[in-house]
Amino acid sequence: MLASPWTFLALSAGLAAGILIGALPGLTATMAVVVLAPFTFFMEAAIGIPFLLGIYKGAIYGGSIPAILVNTPGTAAAAATARDGYALTLQGSSRKALELSLFSSVVADLLSTMVLIVVAIPLASIAIRFGSPEFALLYLIALTMIATVSGDNVAKGLTAAGLGLLVACIGLDPMSGYQRFTFGSTDLLGGVSLIPLLIGMFALSEILMQLTHPPERRDGTGEVVHGGERLRWAEFWALRLTILRSTSLGTFIGSLPGLGAEIACWIAYGLARGRSREPERFGKGSFEGLAAAESGNNAVVPAALIPMTVFGIPGDTITAVLIGALMAQGMMPGPLLIQQNPGFLFGLFLVLLVTNVLLLVFGLFAIRWLKQVTRIPPAVLYPCVLLLCLCGAYAVNSSTFDLLILAFGGGLGYLMRRTGFPIAPLIIGLLLGPGFESALRQSLVFSNGSLAIFWSRPGSLVLLSLLALVIVVMAWQGLKSKGAASRLPRSRRMKSHNAKGGDS
Amino acid sequence: MTDTVLPLSRSVTRVLETLMGLGTLSVGVVFLRIVHASPPPYGDPGDIGSAAFFPGLIALLVSALGVVLVLMAWRPHLPRSIATGQTSRALLAYALMVAVAAGLPWLGIWLAVMLAVPLLAVLFGERRWGVLLILAVVPPVLVIHLFEGVMGIYFPRGVLL
Amino acid sequence: MTRNVLSLTLLSASLAAASLSTAGTALAAESHLPDEPIRFVTPYPAGGSHSLHASIITAVGEEFLGRPLISVIRGGGGGAVAAAEVAGSKPDGTMLLFGDPTINSLRPQVEDLPYAMEDFVPVARINYSPAIFVTTPDQPFQTIGELVEYAGDNPDDLVYSSDNRNGWTYTVFEMLKSTADVEMRGVELGGGGPAVTQLLGGNTMAYAGAPSVVGEHLEAGTLTGLCVTDIERYDAYPEIPTCQEEGYDVVFQFWRGVMAPAGTPDEVVAELSDGFERMIQDEGFLRLISQIGSGIQFQGHEEFAEALATEQAALREAYLGE
Numbered sequence A: 001m002l003a004s005p006w007t008f009l010a011l012s013a014g015l016a017a018g019i020l021i022g023a024l025p026g027l028t029a030t031m032a033v034v035v036l037a038p039f040t041f042f043m044e045a046a047i048g049i050p051f052l053l054g055i056y057k058g059a060i061y062g063g064s065i066p067a068i069l070v071n072t073p074g075t076a077a078a079a080a081t082a083r084d085g086y087a088l089t090l091q092g093s094s095r096k097a098l099e100l101s102l103f104s105s106v107v108a109d110l111l112s113t114m115v116l117i118v119v120a121i122p123l124a125s126i127a128i129r130f131g132s133p134e135f136a137l138l139y140l141i142a143l144t145m146i147a148t149v150s151g152d153n154v155a156k157g158l159t160a161a162g163l164g165l166l167v168a169c170i171g172l173d174p175m176s177g178y179q180r181f182t183f184g185s186t187d188l189l190g191g192v193s194l195i196p197l198l199i200g201m202f203a204l205s206e207i208l209m210q211l212t213h214p215p216e217r218r219d220g221t222g223e224v225v226h227g228g229e230r231l232r233w234a235e236f237w238a239l240r241l242t243i244l245r246s247t248s249l250g251t252f253i254g255s256l257p258g259l260g261a262e263i264a265c266w267i268a269y270g271l272a273r274g275r276s277r278e279p280e281r282f283g284k285g286s287f288e289g290l291a292a293a294e295s296g297n298n299a300v301v302p303a304a305l306i307p308m309t310v311f312g313i314p315g316d317t318i319t320a321v322l323i324g325a326l327m328a329q330g331m332m333p334g335p336l337l338i339q340q341n342p343g344f345l346f347g348l349f350l351v352l353l354v355t356n357v358l359l360l361v362f363g364l365f366a367i368r369w370l371k372q373v374t375r376i377p378p379a380v381l382y383p384c385v386l387l388l389c390l391c392g393a394y395a396v397n398s399s400t401f402d403l404l405i406l407a408f409g410g411g412l413g414y415l416m417r418r419t420g421f422p423i424a425p426l427i428i429g430l431l432l433g434p435g436f437e438s439a440l441r442q443s444l445v446f447s448n449g450s451l452a453i454f455w456s457r458p459g460s461l462v463l464l465s466l467l468a469l470v471i472v473v474m475a476w477q478g479l480k481s482k483g484a485a486s487r488l489p490r491s492r493r494m495k496s497h498n499a500k501g502g503d504s
Numbered sequence B: 001m002t003d004t005v006l007p008l009s010r011s012v013t014r015v016l017e018t019l020m021g022l023g024t025l026s027v028g029v030v031f032l033r034i035v036h037a038s039p040p041p042y043g044d045p046g047d048i049g050s051a052a053f054f055p056g057l058i059a060l061l062v063s064a065l066g067v068v069l070v071l072m073a074w075r076p077h078l079p080r081s082i083a084t085g086q087t088s089r090a091l092l093a094y095a096l097m098v099a100v101a102a103g104l105p106w107l108g109i110w111l112a113v114m115l116a117v118p119l120l121a122v123l124f125g126e127r128r129w130g131v132l133l134i135l136a137v138v139p140p141v142l143v144i145h146l147f148e149g150v151m152g153i154y155f156p157r158g159v160l161l
Numbered sequence C: 001m002t003r004n005v006l007s008l009t010l011l012s013a014s015l016a017a018a019s020l021s022t023a024g025t026a027l028a029a030e031s032h033l034p035d036e037p038i039r040f041v042t043p044y045p046a047g048g049s050h051s052l053h054a055s056i057i058t059a060v061g062e063e064f065l066g067r068p069l070i071s072v073i074r075g076g077g078g079g080a081v082a083a084a085e086v087a088g089s090k091p092d093g094t095m096l097l098f099g100d101p102t103i104n105s106l107r108p109q110v111e112d113l114p115y116a117m118e119d120f121v122p123v124a125r126i127n128y129s130p131a132i133f134v135t136t137p138d139q140p141f142q143t144i145g146e147l148v149e150y151a152g153d154n155p156d157d158l159v160y161s162s163d164n165r166n167g168w169t170y171t172v173f174e175m176l177k178s179t180a181d182v183e184m185r186g187v188e189l190g191g192g193g194p195a196v197t198q199l200l201g202g203n204t205m206a207y208a209g210a211p212s213v214v215g216e217h218l219e220a221g222t223l224t225g226l227c228v229t230d231i232e233r234y235d236a237y238p239e240i241p242t243c244q245e246e247g248y249d250v251v252f253q254f255w256r257g258v259m260a261p262a263g264t265p266d267e268v269v270a271e272l273s274d275g276f277e278r279m280i281q282d283e284g285f286l287r288l289i290s291q292i293g294s295g296i297q298f299q300g301h302e303e304f305a306e307a308l309a310t311e312q313a314a315l316r317e318a319y320l321g322e
Helices: A005-023 A029-040 A045-062 A064-070 A076-090 A094-127 A132-149 A154-169 A194-212 A215-219 A233-237 A240-255 A261-275 A287-311 A317-328 A335-340 A342-375 A378-397 A401-418 A424-446 A458-487 A490-499 B010-035 B053-073 B087-107 B109-123 B129-150 C002-019 C049-060 C077-087 C101-110 C144-153 C168-180 C192-200 C211-220 C266-279 C283-291 C301-320
Strands: C038-042 C069-073 C095-099 C120-130 C132-135 C159-162 C185-188 C206-209 C224-228 C253-261
Touching (some): A029 A317, A045 A064, A045 A342, A076 A094, A094 A240, A094 A287, A132 A154, A154 A424, A154 B053, A240 A261, A261 A458, A287 A317, A335 A342, A378 A401, A378 B087, A401 B087, A424 C185, C049 C069, C049 C283, C077 C120, C144 C168, C159 C168, C159 C192, C168 C206, C192 C206, C192 C211, C206 C211
Parallel strands (some): C038 C069, C038 C095, C159 C185
Antiparallel strands (some): C120 C253
């Protein structure tokens, strides 16, 4: 399959296009694949499918670029990346952050692809036993990560999370058919669109924060470092355990049909903070946090192909579209593909591995130029960011109502950041609320209303114990860090809060 | 200008934090009232399997947190005062964003973004006409063509353009 | 930044050029359509069979309709958001809904939605699929008769994968429950993908879905077909009986059709209908449709309008006449 130079070319073109699309806020990996899939209907399979895979991978990685550079996650999965990545940029280490994100992505992707190739079938047969009760508990574990991103004021963090969960309730409830909290608006029937709200809360509020605290005046020196140093090998090597942990987690979550990178990045982030020796640096430019978030969300990509190749079940929307593209080529992924067309499947695996190497090359090349973004004067950069946000928010659903959601998100994000409310818990609540609620209610239908389903199944019992463990560890660390924080001089805490505004 | 890192006075911070708490409380109460209206619009809020349980629980939590926030604003030792900044400029920019977002369906994509981009640049302190003119034309042309050409998004057209 | 943007434009220009297929054999001076692209709205999120069909139609449609077709994917509210938006759009043929029975016949009658059935005029039916009732080989029932018997012996014990309230799977199971007079519990899982997953994972016991969703598992033997909700057997799986043959009067044809907002001039509807009719005769289109495991059961606007009215009346009777 790789013999043809056209395959290679298609892969490269897809990857480059994917990185660019992912880097534009609002243009998500899903959209890129959905829009470009019809083009592949008229291509050969050996050209069209690598093209789509390139776009998929490129776009997931690309989402981290604007998250790091301008605090605007290109995709929902990059929201955790923005926390530490942007903090690093503010400290003048954007180059390090970009390189770290690239290396973590590539390593995670590579390891996860190996898992796909070697143990896809056994892993998938475990993953498919996971039903709604296990999903509900996994969501609950992810929701406990709210505590790790709440900063030093837990009440404000919980409030933000609660608001996110409330917003997530808006819309038509698929199980009961009730139109919840729509206030008579047709546009709210489908719920509050996530991506426009996300872009508003991050990007628009960032523009407003920049206007409130112009960077030259904040630094006082006038000399801003651009790009900064390269990432040193020792710095990366020190993160090997974090990356390995996040990768295993991302791979596992990705292999569960229905859970995606959005949930993996937060659990990985919270886990890394829990295991870290310096958890207080998280949100203020921690290498560990950035590496954990990026390897967590990128490991999901090859892993999401596991349910697709083994059962023909889409792991998420993107793989569903990929299945469509494969079907249009006359190849139905699933148990039959392995038997009938193993050559194609191994070609596919090979393409995935090659994509990784290419991603590294393209990424390093892109970083050479991208690190210059901080050189662009704010008066040029931020108007362009606004333009991209407007176009991106509209593009998600072709809906003008989403523009209002964008503006609302910008205002809310700005208000929260000025008054010290963290944004991340709200995003987590918004992302995970609907999944948690439906998994919980589905479980109760399974069990005919009995809560015993959450501990009577082997999988759910394991997860329930895990949840209890997470809560205990968190409470323990919370007490410990509270002691540590009070020892910090007050002036230093003030400064770190104001100067590194990326704590969101 | 060193005023950007100066904190607001303690009493102003208290008032602002109280307002945020009250805002949270009112959001929670609005949602609670909807869930508990009679007849309950989404089923029995006490039944864990119903469509009303989860929103009801969260609304209750949010209302309670609103009260906690108000109380916390009046603690004897506020941990941190809110930093001041050039809020008026940010509010102007926000007004611009809202106007563009709301007006885009009528103004059309071209007019809306060609006004929004240079105006935001002005707020960032750019005063050179040439730069503003380039900003008004080049980025919108590139971005809109990218979205419409490659991604197949069709933006709304307004009365003029 | 500028360099990136430059390469972006180059990319966009080349891709745009590639996308513009040879336009306009049908484009003539007598066209009644406004001179702007047609937005073809899919009311469900990307990744389902609806959006797959829509992507094929929009990829080849321009040649036959004389206008570029823009695929708009507008999920939410189980299709209600997109339907309400199209219903409220300017009725000149520039915004079309890719409708189905739940959006256009069932839900407006039984739910309080922001649009009505009368807000749409049918343009063309592209095709339909029956639902196939399936189960896994390790369940205690392997025919639809045994399933009903099991459900009768163990009321409320049989758990099946459903999609959404008043969705397609939901509806066929409701039909089966009322004709066979048994009780079963459906878990609304939101779509075909999760529904099949839960069935294969042993968490649920039955499901009914499109051949495109369950077909491969039927061939691989991981799922057993019970019956087909059509008046005749399904071509690809002739060994699966129809539900009527088995004694259960469950007939539900899940059609995919193009709907325009009410008030669209008749000549525009006729022109669009003719355009779609030319499209479904195209070899390239037929090849793509057959590769996704689907077929063509075309109806022009007049024939489709009659069929739709019959279906709406039948559903009104079934749901509201009780």
